Amino acid sequence: MIVQTDKEYSSTKMILQGKASIGEDFKSLADWINDTYQIRPINIEYDMFVDPEGNRRPRLNVIFKFWDEQNEFSSNESYFDSVKQAAIKQQFEQYLRTKREKIGLFRKISNWLFNSDYHTKDMFVIFISFEMAAKADVNNMITSDKLEILKSEIDNSDIWKIERLFDGACFIFYNTEQANANSQNSYADILAERYYDLLKSFDEFDFFKRSELSIILDSKENLDKNYHGNLKMYLRRVITDKIN
Template sequence: MPSDKDYKSTKKIKQNISNIKEEFEPLAQWIDEKYGVKTLNLIFDYMDNAKSHPRLQVCLEYAMDKGKFMDNATYNFDETKQNEIAEKFAEVTSDYELKIKQNWIKKIFGLTYKSTNLFVYFTDFESIAKIEANEKISEKEIRKLQAKINNKELWTISRAFSGVTYFLYTDEQLKKYQDSETHKKWKNHYYKLLKEYDEFDYFKNDYFYFELDSKENFDKNYESNWYYYYK
């Protein structure tokens, strides 16, 4: 989520405020060249702070890049690619530690990277940046937008993650507006507002989540509960 420290540190790299760790630069370049992707950050830590369970987060820029590391048959990470990157990680960090061996200050304060039993996993920056942009739209702006629309059949505008849903009151009204010119106009209104907060230009008008639904469906099938609806 946008509040996560890993996202915040990666955002600074994307904004050119900071850089990926020096020792990870060769690995990021290797990943990009081998798999045809854009790696923004590499983050090494331990699962549950257990030294026996090291892990490496490969933070890619785009959601489509993350898809290149998924196994379409199992919907898990591609084990072959995980192993390839783990092996390269061991090579790169070993070279780095040999390089700094003579620098006792770096040796004392530097991190010794454990590559045995390394778990490699993949995330993408784009998806979280889209959530952040959507969350930056204030409730005041949403109320102003609904007032501007000024349609008595529109119950509420509900945002979640990187998308938005406009709720009509009844299923019959939903059918009336679905795929209508009004539907397209509402989508364009929201897109224009969303782009004001789209710092990295990730949202495209034809490819963002904009849906219509009804209060009738919300009440009847989700017990009027937002948690159940978005679960």
Template sequence: MIFTSDKDYKSTKKIKQGVSKIKEEFEPLAKWIDQKYDVKTLNVLFDYMDNIKSHPRLQVCLEYASDKGKFMDNRTYNFDVRKQKEIAKKFGEITSNYELKNKPSWIQRILGLTYKSKNLYVYFTDFESIAKIEANESIPDKEIIQLKSRLNNQELWEIDKKFDGVTFFLFTDELLKKYQDSETHKIWNGQYFHLLTNYDEFGYFKKDYFYVHLDSKENFDNNYESNWFYYYK
């Protein structure tokens, strides 16, 4: 789950909205993860890497970015191997019991309904990060233009939103220094946040932690060849 267009994100969003539920067989695992690691699991998704049956994988979709952080190894910045193994083991126990209880083994084999836990790769994503991107990028361009018009500042060149953030571009580096952390900058923070809340369906953006980034057209032209692709690369 990386983009707002991913089917995994869309299915998890429906769970968050209360439109659908996590798969019945994964509910016990989600509850176990929440209790053991003090997190909130929204969804659990099982598939095979490159559709190869010998490479099963399990996506644990947590709600918050801070929850995902609990499964990272601070030394290597990779997933915590111990926790991956713990969840893989628990997944094998729970799904094995579910399959024995609910489906005859011959039906499982024919329809491919068994969950393979051997060599299972467990990885973690969070819903909040993608939802914040969706909220920010849902703001129509015309509303950005209207905001710039209301601000009515001749020293402001452009307002550009990307991913989960926004950058206000002044014309020069000198103007950038003038506005950085100024009272005007604080006003811009508030104005953009107010606009953003109209599209933040789940309220993930918090005013005290929201920050409008400032940059300059001079920097954009001189160091990024006036190219948005280079700027955000």
């Protein structure tokens, strides 16, 4: 997963905006992935990372636009499909070998350059969805002031606060009875519609769909009783439960 502060997010966003293109060394690999799996990555990036054992290893970040596309590269046994990981690593290594051979007379120099740029021993291939980070980015554009304006426009004195939740929102009522009552009628859909309209004003790549937007209705009573009134602790717990 990437977040808005990662360089992979920024470079991929620029590609989707038409301000940049995929790196030259990864174009043929993107074509091969598309030909082989009928899904085209929008970006591929190479970097180094430190694994849990403390070893510095190369990593190939294959970035797809949508979550459903990334999900095609997972398996039941593990998060990533190891067969597809190995096939993509092998294809990238083949590309590097072919490029070295084409250089011909300058092979010694080119070998040194390639080895300094790309290491493939123990390389880890990961698959990433741009969609999830982009949705969080859009939601983060909704400031506290905009949430207060929305709350004022909704004009319901039972609502204590509106908070952002990763790619959605939480409408916090004063007591649990109010939250439960509004969860069981069409009012929850009205609140979702209002928040969706706000999101769409910032949704540059049209990721948000009304049918997929989920909101949570909860209460300050629950916050005070179970989280000692700590809003940050409550939101962390809700976001964790939502992701899991």
